[in-house]
Amino acid sequence: MKKIVSLLCLLMLLMTMFTGAAMAEEKTKVVIWSNARHDYDLMAQKIDEFNATNIDNIEIVYEVYTDNYKQVAELGFDTGNGPDIFATGGGAWDLAMAGQALPLNDFMTDADYEYFDSDKNIVESVNMFDGKILSLPMSVSTVRLVYNKGIFEKAGIEKVPATFEEVAAAAKQITEKLSGEGIYGFAINLKSPASALGRTLDYMVEANNGIHYGYNFKTGRYEFDKDAEIVNFLHQMFVDGSMFPGCDQLDIDPLRTQFAAGRIGMYYSYSAAEPGVYKSQFPTEEKWDFGPLTNNGNPVGKQGVDAGKYWSISKDTQNPEAAWKVMQFLYGKDLLSAHYANGLSISMLDTVIGSVDMPEQIKEHALMAKQDTDAIWPAGPKGLTLEGENYYSVFAGYILGIPGYEDLAKLTDDLNTRYNAALDKGLADGTVTAYVFPNFDPMDPAGTMN
Amino acid sequence: MEARRNPPAGSIRQWVKGFRGKGQVYAMLVPNILMFSVLSIYPILWVLKYMFFQYDKVHEPIFTGLENFVRAFARDAAFWQSVANTFIYVGGKLLLTLPISFLIAVILDKKFRGSRLVQSLVFMPTIMSAAVMSLIFYLILNPYSGSLNQLLLAAHLIKVPINWLNYQNAMLSVIVVGAWGAIGNYMVYFLAGLQSVPAEIYESASLDGINGWQKMWYITLPMLSPVLKTVIMLALINSFQDMQSIMVLTEGGPNGATDVMFLYVYRMFFPVSASSASASQFGYGAALSVISSAILGLVTLLYLRGTRRMDDQF
Numbered sequence: 001m002k003k004i005v006s007l008l009c010l011l012m013l014l015m016t017m018f019t020g021a022a023m024a025e026e027k028t029k030v031v032i033w034s035n036a037r038h039d040y041d042l043m044a045q046k047i048d049e050f051n052a053t054n055i056d057n058i059e060i061v062y063e064v065y066t067d068n069y070k071q072v073a074e075l076g077f078d079t080g081n082g083p084d085i086f087a088t089g090g091g092a093w094d095l096a097m098a099g100q101a102l103p104l105n106d107f108m109t110d111a112d113y114e115y116f117d118s119d120k121n122i123v124e125s126v127n128m129f130d131g132k133i134l135s136l137p138m139s140v141s142t143v144r145l146v147y148n149k150g151i152f153e154k155a156g157i158e159k160v161p162a163t164f165e166e167v168a169a170a171a172k173q174i175t176e177k178l179s180g181e182g183i184y185g186f187a188i189n190l191k192s193p194a195s196a197l198g199r200t201l202d203y204m205v206e207a208n209n210g211i212h213y214g215y216n217f218k219t220g221r222y223e224f225d226k227d228a229e230i231v232n233f234l235h236q237m238f239v240d241g242s243m244f245p246g247c248d249q250l251d252i253d254p255l256r257t258q259f260a261a262g263r264i265g266m267y268y269s270y271s272a273a274e275p276g277v278y279k280s281q282f283p284t285e286e287k288w289d290f291g292p293l294t295n296n297g298n299p300v301g302k303q304g305v306d307a308g309k310y311w312s313i314s315k316d317t318q319n320p321e322a323a324w325k326v327m328q329f330l331y332g333k334d335l336l337s338a339h340y341a342n343g344l345s346i347s348m349l350d351t352v353i354g355s356v357d358m359p360e361q362i363k364e365h366a367l368m369a370k371q372d373t374d375a376i377w378p379a380g381p382k383g384l385t386l387e388g389e390n391y392y393s394v395f396a397g398y399i400l401g402i403p404g405y406e407d408l409a410k411l412t413d414d415l416n417t418r419y420n421a422a423l424d425k426g427l428a429d430g431t432v433t434a435y436v437f438p439n440f441d442p443m444d445p446a447g448t449m450n
Numbered sequence: 451m452e453a454r455r456n457p458p459a460g461s462i463r464q465w466v467k468g469f470r471g472k473g474q475v476y477a478m479l480v481p482n483i484l485m486f487s488v489l490s491i492y493p494i495l496w497v498l499k500y501m502f503f504q505y506d507k508v509h510e511p512i513f514t515g516l517e518n519f520v521r522a523f524a525r526d527a528a529f530w531q532s533v534a535n536t537f538i539y540v541g542g543k544l545l546l547t548l549p550i551s552f553l554i555a556v557i558l559d560k561k562f563r564g565s566r567l568v569q570s571l572v573f574m575p576t577i578m579s580a581a582v583m584s585l586i587f588y589l590i591l592n593p594y595s596g597s598l599n600q601l602l603l604a605a606h607l608i609k610v611p612i613n614w615l616n617y618q619n620a621m622l623s624v625i626v627v628g629a630w631g632a633i634g635n636y637m638v639y640f641l642a643g644l645q646s647v648p649a650e651i652y653e654s655a656s657l658d659g660i661n662g663w664q665k666m667w668y669i670t671l672p673m674l675s676p677v678l679k680t681v682i683m684l685a686l687i688n689s690f691q692d693m694q695s696i697m698v699l700t701e702g703g704p705n706g707a708t709d710v711m712f713l714y715v716y717r718m719f720f721p722v723s724a725s726s727a728s729a730s731q732f733g734y735g736a737a738l739s740v741i742s743s744a745i746l747g748l749v750t751l752l753y754l755r756g757t758r759r760m761d762d763q764f
Contacts, residue, residue, distance in 0.1 A: 071720075074507075098508040191701060246593035248704040249615035258594060383508060385731055387525060389706075397705040402617050405705065431509045 027059040028322045032311075032330075033076070033083040034062070035069035035090035038276060039344040046335050054329075058322050070095065077316065084317040085326060088135050088309045096134050097382065097433075101312035103132035107324040116331075121348060123446045125378040125435050126308040135309035136331055139345035140370050141272035142305040143203040145291035151183055151265045160291040164233040167266065167294050171242035174265040179241075186237050187244035187264040189252040193396035196252075200268045201395065203293055203303055204230045206377060210301040210442030214391055214419065215380045220436035222419035224391055224412040229296060231408065235399045248400050253281075260284035268293070270306075271368045272346050275361040290367035301442025302375035307348050346370060377445045381434035384422045391415050501736040511733065518737035529738060531706055532714040533745065539625060539696075539710055540689040546629035547636060547685060554633065555640035556666075569641070573634035580631060584698035587627045591615055591699075615700060620708045624696050631695065632688070636681050643677030644670065679757050686753060690746050711742045 034043070047060045063083070065072045069090035076082035077100055088096050095101075113122070121137040122128055145167070147160065155174040161167040171185025178184075189196045205211045209226040216223045237243050244250070244264055256274075258264050260282040271290060278284050293303055311330050313323045329335065333352060340347040341356040346369060362369050394415060397405030405411060426432025441447065469476065501518055505511040522529060554572055558565050575583060590597050591614040599611040614623045651669055660668070671678075693713040696702060702709035702717075718735030 094508065191703065193703075244594065245611060246613055246615070248613070248617070249588075249592060249620075249700065250594075254592070263594075383506060385504060385506065385734075387521060388528060393703075393705060396703075400617070400704060402705045402707075429504075429512055431504070431506065431512070 027057050028319050029059050029061055030085065030317075030319060030322050030326045031061045031063065031083040032085045032087075032326070033069075033073060034064050034087040035066055035092070036087065037064055037066050039339060039342075040064060042338060042342060042344060046329075046338065050326075050329050054325075056322065056325055058325060060326055060329075066090075077314065080316070082314055082316060084319060084323045085311055085313055085330070088312055093135075093309060094382075096309070096312045097129065100314060100316075101134040102315045102317065102320060102323075103134065104136065104313065104324075104327075105131070105133050107320075107327075108133065115333075115349070115351065117349060117351075120446055121308065121376070123308060123376055123378070126376050126446075129433075135312045136327075137308045137348040138310035138331060138336065139272065139339075140305045140307040140348045140374070141270050141346065142303055142370075142374050143199050143268055143293055144271050144367050145266055145294060146259070146269050146274055146288060147266045147291050148259065148262060148264065149287040149289060150262065151178065154178060154183075155265070160289075161266075162292050162294065163297045164229070164294055168233060168236055168240065168242070171237050171265060172240050175240070175242045178265075183263050183265065184244040185242040185265045187250065187255050187258065187267045188234065188247050188399075189250045189255045189267075190247050190396050190400065191249045191251045193392035194390070197392045197395055199270060200234070201227060201230050203268075204295065206442065207293065207299040207301050207303040207373070208295045210440075212304065212377050213380045214415070215434075217378060217435060217437045217440040220434060222416050222423065224415040224419070225409070227391075227395065228408055228412060231395045231398055233294075235401070238399055238401065248396075256282050259288070260286060262286045266291075271365075275343065275365055275368060279361075290365050292367065292373075299373075302377075302445060303373055304377040304445075305370065305374045308376050375445050378435055378437070381423055381426070381432050383432045384419070384426055385431065386418060386422045388418055391419070497736040497739050499736075500733050501740050503733040503736075504731075505733040506730050507732060514733070518734045519741070521734065522737055522741055528706060528709070529711075529714055532702075532709040532711050533742075535621070535706075535709055536690060536711040538621060539628065539692070539708075540686065542621070542625035543628045543632065543689045543692075544682070544685055546625065547632045548682065550629070551633045551636035552640050554637045555644055556670075558637070558641055559644045569637075572637055575631045576634040578631070580692075580694040581698045583631055584627060584695040587623075587630075587695075588615075588699055591623055615704075617704045617707050620700050620704060624699055624708050627695055627699060628689065628692055632685065636685060639677060639681045639684075640674070643674045643681075646677075647673045682757075683750065683753060687746065687750060690749070711745070715739050715742055 036043075043062060047062050051059050069087075070092050073082065073086055073092045073095060077095065082100075086092055086095075086100075088101075116122055116136055122133060124131070127133060127135045127137065145161070151174055152158075152160075152170075155170075155177045157170050157173060159166075161170045167186070174183065174185035188200065202213055205214075205227050208230065210216075211223060211226045214222045214224045214227060216226075238247070244255075244258065252269070255264070255267060256277055259267065260278060261284075274290075278286075278288065311327060313320065313327060317323045333355060336345075336347055336349065336352045337356045339345050340352055341359055343359045343361040346362075347353050348370070394405065394411050398408055398411060423432060423434060427434060500511065502513060502515060503511040504514050504517070554568075558569050558572075589595075593599060593611045593613040593615070596611075596614070598614065599608070602608045603611065613619065647670060651673070652665060655665060655669055691712055693710055693716060696708055696710055696713055697716075700708045702713050715735055715738045718731045718738060721730060
């Protein structure tokens, strides 16, 4: 009998020990999914520090999915295996807007609004819908002219071109003087028209014409005829023979390899991406810099920036409070300052920018930083069910002089008709969300929206 | 002792008896049936349902009746252009693939030193990923640094690089790439067919004094006709469904010059451009899938009818 009692006591003691240990170690797990690989080392280091030191018993599980991120996230949410916090890049912002993101308003304090400079950076239709804040601003990126300083010098071009005429003339001059050496004035990655014109036309037309992706916020209509000047500028460089041969089948990375090899004078791309590309992806000895995004010399608006959103909390999270604490860590000054100082992002927040020395890349490429001519623009109509070719493909056809795409006026008429028909239909059946701001000022887009 | 009577045919008892006897067989079939149901039956039923809807996976599906089909037949010229491109691609690919693979099979059937090695080399592209193969061809064909142009320039056959992937040449390039990936596969079929022709027939024909061409025309080809029929049908169906290599090589461009039917349908489900304002169109994509499958089915049916007639005549 004594033996049985002793055994039972021992068993109870062991159970108590194990349960106690398990309870002590049981942490609230917050799963984060990101589509960014470039900052993994820093994120992993900072998350390890957070996991080791936070007093809220939270453990962050950080996972990166670069390929098909939107599909992976969608599948995760559909099957109940999604993350607590997800990055809104890689197309996942569509999921956030479709109701996957938990509104953050209830968590936000006055100090948070101040930290995020909400008047400028928390903007209806950008990261807030009907007053519900779905994400918060972190980094900023926009498009610049990327040019090879050595080629400019060789071709005798002293001034960085700023207008359509100047860029076309410079491209022609480079090609005429240097094509014998395999060097051409201008390149564009038209294998994927959306990628090519998404980093040229879409940004140019905002500053040049006050139009966003063909959509006029004042009238609530698509007006692709306003794109004609810019499309003609690109077409002219093709006609002049100033474009790098094979632009119609050039992807952005092959274009970058040719630029790194010193065979391309100019192209357009993202301010946040290119310094990293030529530092680690395609290291180059060529001297290059950013020039301003081209316009007609009389811009009527600010140039749009990709900004305003980065992380969202999933509505399906079982631990919203813990998720918010992790959001405070992700958006915290410590992490964002390190991100910015290491050249992994251009911070959107003045308080972060002011807290560290200017990163080397910005010292080298001043236009990498956000300029006074850059501003957040509202989101255009979402969810169009368009019939026929999209405008990227149509304009690419015109730029390349493909048979059937010769008459630009006819092409823009057709685009206006089809896009506006899709807009009207979508608004009628509730599948399209579109903003109309009768007093929209392209020089102060955020001001108009709020 | 009374003989035990068998239960009447078609009765439940007989079915149960039969099932008990073949339990192992059914158990082995279950995984296949499950996989088939999940991966084939369910998607087909899904497509058959949503072809009558407008659906972007963000908003609730909206029933639109036959609107998707009206749009396809009345307003979507780009889709029909992709159908026309598909026929050009299939025709070109078959014209290149079948004679070359047949010729290689005839040569390899002669069994010479190194024939096994040649056979393996010719077959190798078949086991390569179409995406990888297309990436390699992109490196070969691109006009700015492609090795083909470098070779032609070095040999002084051209003075300026040729843009093999522009609007005029892109279709020819994707046909050549498609044929290159398929030749090995059909070569193996032809080789198996050639090796099944009894040697005695050739021997007796030789005694009658026929020459090589006559052997080919009057013995080999007729004896190969069942294989040929199957090979052409397989080649036809596979070529119609080709899209992976085209997606990597040209993405269907420039401006739809190499857009084929199933690539067009794919883009309705998964728009290539993330920055495009246009959303996925699952309902319309489902309708186009059904139309494309019907076109493929019709072509196969016509082919089978044609070959049956030929069988009757010869």
